[in-house]
Amino acid sequence: xxxxxxxxxxxxxxxxxxxxxxxxxxxxxxxxxxxxxxxxxxxxxxxxxxxxxxxxxxxxxxxxxxxxxxxxxxxxxxxxxxxxxxxxxxxxxxxxxxxxxxxxxxxxxxxxxxxxxxxxxxxxxxxxxxxxxxxxxxxxxxxxxxxxxxxxxxxxxxxxxxxxxxxxxxxxxxxxxxxxxxxxxxxxxxxxxxxxxxxxxxxxxxxxxxxxxxxxxxxxxxxxxxxxxxxxxxxxxxxxxxxxxxxxxxxxxxxxxxxxxxxxxxxxxxxxxxxxxxxxxxxxxxxxxxxxxxxxxxxxxxxxxxxxxxxxxxxxxxxxxxxxxxxxxxxxxxxxxxxxxxxxxxxxxxxxxxxxxxxxxxxxxxxxxxxxxxxxxxxxxxxxxxxxxxxxxxxxxxxxxxxxxxxxxxxxxxxxxxxxxxxxxxxxxxxxxxxxxxxxxxxxxxxxxxxxxxxxxxxxxxxxxxxxxxxxxxx
Ligand code: GLC
Numbered sequence: 127x128x129x130x131x132x133x134x135x136x137x138x139x140x141x142x143x144x145x146x147x148x149x150x151x152x153x154x155x156x157x158x159x160x161x162x163x164x165x166x167x168x169x170x171x172x173x174x175x176x177x178x179x180x181x182x183x184x185x186x187x188x189x190x191x192x193x194x195x196x197x198x199x200x201x202x203x204x205x206x207x208x209x210x211x212x213x214x215x216x217x218x219x220x221x222x223x224x225x226x227x228x229x230x231x232x233x234x235x236x237x238x239x240x241x242x243x244x245x246x247x248x249x250x251x252x253x254x255x256x257x258x259x260x261x262x263x264x265x266x267x268x269x270x271x272x273x274x275x276x277x278x279x280x281x282x283x284x285x286x287x288x289x290x291x292x293x294x295x296x297x298x299x300x301x302x303x304x305x306x307x308x309x310x311x312x313x314x315x316x317x318x319x320x321x322x323x324x325x326x327x328x329x330x331x332x333x334x335x336x337x338x339x340x341x342x343x344x345x346x347x348x349x350x351x352x353x354x355x356x357x358x359x360x361x362x363x364x365x366x367x368x369x370x371x372x373x374x375x376x377x378x379x380x381x382x383x384x385x386x387x388x389x390x391x392x393x394x395x396x397x398x399x400x401x402x403x404x405x406x407x408x409x410x411x412x413x414x415x416x417x418x419x420x421x422x423x424x425x426x427x428x429x430x431x432x433x434x435x436x437x438x439x440x441x442x443x444x445x446x447x448x449x450x451x452x453x454x455x456x457x458x459x460x461x462x463x464x465x466x467x468x469x470x471x472x473x474x475x476x477x478x479x480x481x482x483x484x485x486x487x488x489x490x491x492x493x494x495x496x497x498x499x500x501x502x503x504x505x506x507x508x509x510x511x512x513x514x515x516x517x518x519x520x521x522x523x524x525x526x527x528x529x530x531x532x533x534x535x536x537x538x539x540x541x542x543x544x545x546x547x548x549x550x551x552x553x554x555x556x557x558x559x560x561x562x563x564x565x566x567x568x569x570x571x572x573x574x575x576x577x578x579x580x581x582x583x584x585x586x587x588x589x590x591x592x593x594x595x596x597x598x599x600x601x
Contacts, residue, residue, distance in 0.1 A: 138590045139174035141597060144264040146180040146255045148232055148248065148273035153216050154184055156232060157423055158370075158504050159292050162337065163270060164216065165373035166589065169582035171217070173590060180208070180258060182251050182273075183221035184232055189213055197257040199224075202307060203250035208258050222258070224250035238454070245300040245321075248273040249307075252323075256280025266593050269331075272298030275323035278330040279308035279315060286596040288589075289331035291324070293501055294345050294352045295427075298323035328357055332596045334365045335589070337502035338523030342367030350499070368589060369526055370502040371582030377487075377508045384484035389513070391576045394569075397488065397513055404489025407482070408448055408473035415444040416562050418555070419490030419514065421483045421505055424453030424461070429496035429519065434460050435548040436555060440471050443556040448490060450475045450482055487512040492558050496543070496551050500524050506540070510575030515568075516540035517558045519551065527580075531571050532557050539575040 145167060149160035163179075170177050189211030197206040203224055210220040226247045234240055241247065252269075255277045259267050268288040269277050275298060278287065304321040305312045315326030328334050336342035342365055344350030346358045358365055379397070380390045386403040389396030404419075405412055422428045430451070437447065449461055449472070461474040475482060487493070493509035495518040502523030506516040510527075518524040520542050531538025541561070543554035561567045 136174035142176035143266045145268045146274040147270040162370045169586035180220045182227045183223040199253045203253040206254040222254045252276035272323045275327035278327045287331045288333045289327040290335040336367045338369045338526045339367030340525040341501045341522045371585045372507045374581040384481045385488040400488035416491040418492045419486040420449040422451045424451045424457035429498045432496040436552040439552045448473045507580040513572040519546045
């Protein structure tokens with residue numbers, strides 16, 4: 127489904143934006159980047175902003191009403207072609223093809239190792255985005271993460287620009303040899319003799335957006351800045367934190383076609399039906415033991431090992447874990463091992479399954495996110511939209527969205543572990559289980575989560591105000 131299902135207001139039809147990303151749901155989705163870019167673009171479009179979405183042509187995806195244009199890029203980045211048209215699943219889109227871009231997975235080979243020519247592929251893509259901007263002359267160029275960061279070295283200057291940081295940990299570092307290939311401001315990309323795309327992008331962009339206010343604070347510290355904290359501090363108010371939203375056209379328990387029964391804050395019966403369906407799917411008996419859902423990529427960032435370490439405490443204060451995810455082998459092996467040893471406590475589905483993901487958000491009682499760091503995080507907001515109480519660590523955007531219901535009983539919507547370790551997380555989990563077992567508290571916490579506005583409406587309004595401000599300033 128395209129769009130956020132909300133009434134369209136079209137209040138901003140004066141700005142057109144060239145918006146470049148390595149992922150865009152549902153066309154190409156590896157992580158939260160895909161959901162965040164597509165959710166934002168749908169809202170911008172329904173607010174009237176004219177957005178051209180530009181993504182790499184990884185899979186030679188067919189388009190209706192296609193037009194194409196070849197782009198004027200340096201020899202090493204060509205031939206480069208932009209194909210624009212209508213995607214059935216994603217609306218209007220422009221695919222860029224450059225040498226080496228077509229691969230079965232955007233970033234990694236079958237063993238999970240990064241393609242060795244990733245710099246070549248994404249730098250050629252970035253050069254092509256710069257050439258496309260030259261052709262289209264948009265009001266704003268908006269780039270996302272390191273894959274598009276070199277674009278700023280291919281813009282002659284003058285056009286207002288935004289760079290959004292979804293994860294600062296990946297900066298696209300590579301050898302200094304690339305610097306000679308960057309036609310504009312190449313010095314901005316130089317760090318310690320190497321090429322650092324993100325360092326250049328944050329230096330050159332008119333605005334740098336971090337995907338939550340707390341993440342904007344964290345990346346100004348040595349612990350959170352991944353080597354760039356001084357640059358982040360120097361940005362002053364050019365660095366802004368704007369929390370992501372969720373696409374409420376996709377994530378809405380009253381319209382979700384993937385779930386067993388619809389429900390809404392004032393009609394919650396359907397949630398119990400979804401719970402039964404989930405228990406059925408994993409072969410567990412219906413009992414009062416709460417079901418903790420986990421929907422995640424299995425990578426160190428997400429802290430799944432921290433959660434799995436808590437399983438040995440599960441009989442002290444019973445809970446059961448349903449985990450859906452794929453990723454690093456050691457984490458999948460650990461989850462599989464526990465599921466075999468404790469089949470009544472841990473169920474593990476190794477893979478990526480859109481429908482089962484929705485069933486978990488709807489059918490689980492609690493959702494666990496033990497992240498080591500989390501620039502924004504979307505699953506905690508999706509969970510709250512579905513009346514599933516989040517249990518999280520106090521990092522990044524989780525701090526901006528989840529309020530601990532023991533610390534703040536009047537407004538709490540979840541449970542927060544102040545430390546990023548199993549002892550802290552098991553405490554938060556136990557506090558959540560206790561609250562969930564009290565029907566009055568459970569209902570109040572669920573209602574607060576469900577009634578809050580997690581949509582992209584407000585975050586998109588802030589992005590539009592930012593576009594208008596930088597356009598006015600430059601003209
Ligand atoms: C990355 C971050 C995640 C964020 C997402 C979208 O995946 O790890 O926290 O929500 O990008 O911005």
